[in-house]
Amino acid sequence: MQSLNGKKALITGGSRGIGKATAIALAKEGVDLGLIARSEESFESVRKELSELDVNFVTAVADVANESGAHEAVKKIENKLGSIDILINNAGVGVRGSFLDLQTDDWRKVLDTNVMGIVHVTQAALPRMIESNKGDIVNISSMSGLKGTEGSSAYSASKFAVIGMSESLMQEVRKHNIRVSILTPSLVETDLTRGKNNDQRTPDKYTQAEDVAEYIVSQLKLEQRTFIKTAAQWATNPF
Numbered sequence: 001m002q003s004l005n006g007k008k009a010l011i012t013g014g015s016r017g018i019g020k021a022t023a024i025a026l027a028k029e030g031v032d033l034g035l036i037a038r039s040e041e042s043f044e045s046v047r048k049e050l051s052e053l054d055v056n057f058v059t060a061v062a063d064v065a066n067e068s069g070a071h072e073a074v075k076k077i078e079n080k081l082g083s084i085d086i087l088i089n090n091a092g093v094g095v096r097g098s099f100l101d102l103q104t105d106d107w108r109k110v111l112d113t114n115v116m117g118i119v120h121v122t123q124a125a126l127p128r129m130i131e132s133n134k135g136d137i138v139n140i141s142s143m144s145g146l147k148g149t150e151g152s153s154a155y156s157a158s159k160f161a162v163i164g165m166s167e168s169l170m171q172e173v174r175k176h177n178i179r180v181s182i183l184t185p186s187l188v189e190t191d192l193t194r195g196k197n198n199d200q201r202t203p204d205k206y207t208q209a210e211d212v213a214e215y216i217v218s219q220l221k222l223e224q225r226t227f228i229k230t231a232a233q234w235a236t237n238p239f
Contacts, residue, residue, distance in 0.1 A: 001221040001222060001223065002221055002222070002223055002224065003029075003030075003221075004026065004029040004030060004031050004086075004217070004220060004221060005029060005030030005031070006030060006031075006032075007030075007031050007032070007085040007086055008031070008032045008033075008034070008081045008082055008083065008084050008085050008086070009023075009026050009031050009032070009033055009034070009084070009085065009086035009087070009088065010033075010034040010035075010036070010074065010077055010084045010086070010087050010088070010121070010125060011023050011026075011033065011034070011035050011036070011088045011090055012036045012037075012064050012088070012089055012090050012091035012117065012121055013036070013037060013090040013091030013092065014033070014034075014035030014036055014037055014046065014059075014090070015035060015037035015039075015042035015043045015045070015046050015059075016037075016042060016045075016046070016190070017090075017188075017190035017209050018090050018140065018185075018188060018190060018209045018212050018213065019035070019037075019088070019090040019091070020045070020046045020209070021208075021209035021210045021212065021213035022088060022090070022209075022212070022213040022216050022217075023035055023046055023050065023057075024046070024049055024050065024053075024213070025210070025213040025214060025216070025217050026086075026213075026217060026220075027050055027053040027055045027057070028053065029217060029221075030054075030055065031055065031086070032055050032056040032057065032081050033050065033055060033056075033057040033058070033081075034057070034058050034059075034060065034074075034077030034078075034080070034081055034084070035057065035058070035059045035060070036059075036060050036061075036062050036064065036070075036073045036074075036077075036091070036121070037059070037061065037062075037091075038061065038062070038063050039061060040059075040061050043059045047059065056080075056081065058076070058077055058080040058081060060072075060073035060074075060076045060077055061073070063113075064091050064113065064116075064117030064118075064120055064121055065109075065112035065113045065116055065117050065120075066120075067116075067120045070117065070120035070121050070124060071120065071123075071124045073121075074121060074124035074125050075124070078125075078128065083128040083129070083131070083132055084125045084128065084129065084135070085129075085132075085134070085135055085136065086135070086136045086137075086138070086220060087121065087122065087125050087126075087129075087135070087136070087137045087138070088137075088138045088140070088216065089117070089118040089121060089122065089137070089138070089139045089140060090140045091113060091114075091117050092113060092114045092117075092140065092158075093109060093110055093113045093114065094110065094152075094155045095109060095110050095154055095155065096151045096152060096155070097151060098151060099153045102153065102154055106154055107154050107157075110154040110155055110157075110158050111154070111157070111158050111161070113158075114155075114158035114159065114161075114162065115158050115161045115162060115165070118139055118162060118165065119165070122137065122169070126173070126178075129173075129176070129178055130173070130176045130178070133176055133177050134176075134177045134178065134224060135176075135177075135178040135179070136178070136179050136181070136220055136227075137166075137169070137173075137178065137179070137180045137181070138180075138181045138182075138183065138216055138219075138220075139162055139165075139166045139180070139181070139182050139183070140162075140183050140185075141159045141160075141162040141163050141166070141182050141183060141184045142155075142159040142184055142185065143184055143185065143186045143187075143232065143234075144156040144159045145158075145159030145160045145161075145162055145163045145184055146160075146163075146184055146232070148160075159184075162182070163182055163184070163230075166180055166181075166182045167182075170229065177224060179224070179227035180229075181219060181227055181228060181229060181230070181231070182229065182230045182231075183212065183215070183216070183230075183231055183233065184230065184231070184232045184233075185207060185212055185232070185233040185234075186207060186232070186233065186234040186235060187206055187207065187235065187238070188206065188207045188208070188209060188211075188212060189204075189206035189207065189208055189209070190209055205235060205237065205238045205239075206235050206238055207233060207234065207235045211233065212233060215231070215233060219231070
């Protein structure tokens, strides 16, 4: 397996949940980090933990749904760290409700963040990856991108779109030695899912953000000649 030491990673939604756990896991491997999140305050916890590790890191406040804001955030990170080796598109939002109850603004919010956010950040970071003739892009989809469920039409549509977009991108950039991986985790215990549907199951039986982070790191350490294109991660026995 290859070493990740000295590589540069950009993580969207990097201040909490899967993004934060992955940032810390990569930092322990010696990876320098650029983190994007929507508010300055949200970085407080992850900054504290990263400052105790021997890595460089930079944070940028941006809503990835905004094209110019996303591009400026990537530019800021690249100016501080250099060319990005690893891009993890993790930022996402969810809106639940019946199809008839969801408003146009609900759909736009979900699709603009979950789909166009990946487009904006990837379009900003990809040119330098192509120049380097190597790199990794990890796009976080969801089990909801494999199977629609009641009340999740907008969220499922966005996550299905992430899979299709990632599949196409993967075929385009393989010739540049860039790997595109898709993760489709089942329910992960994060701020986004905590207390979902008044669920009374024990939270520590859910898949944890740290479990997803551990998987991402293990896949990034595979030799560059091979990669896992799609992976589904489930809790063993959450019931």
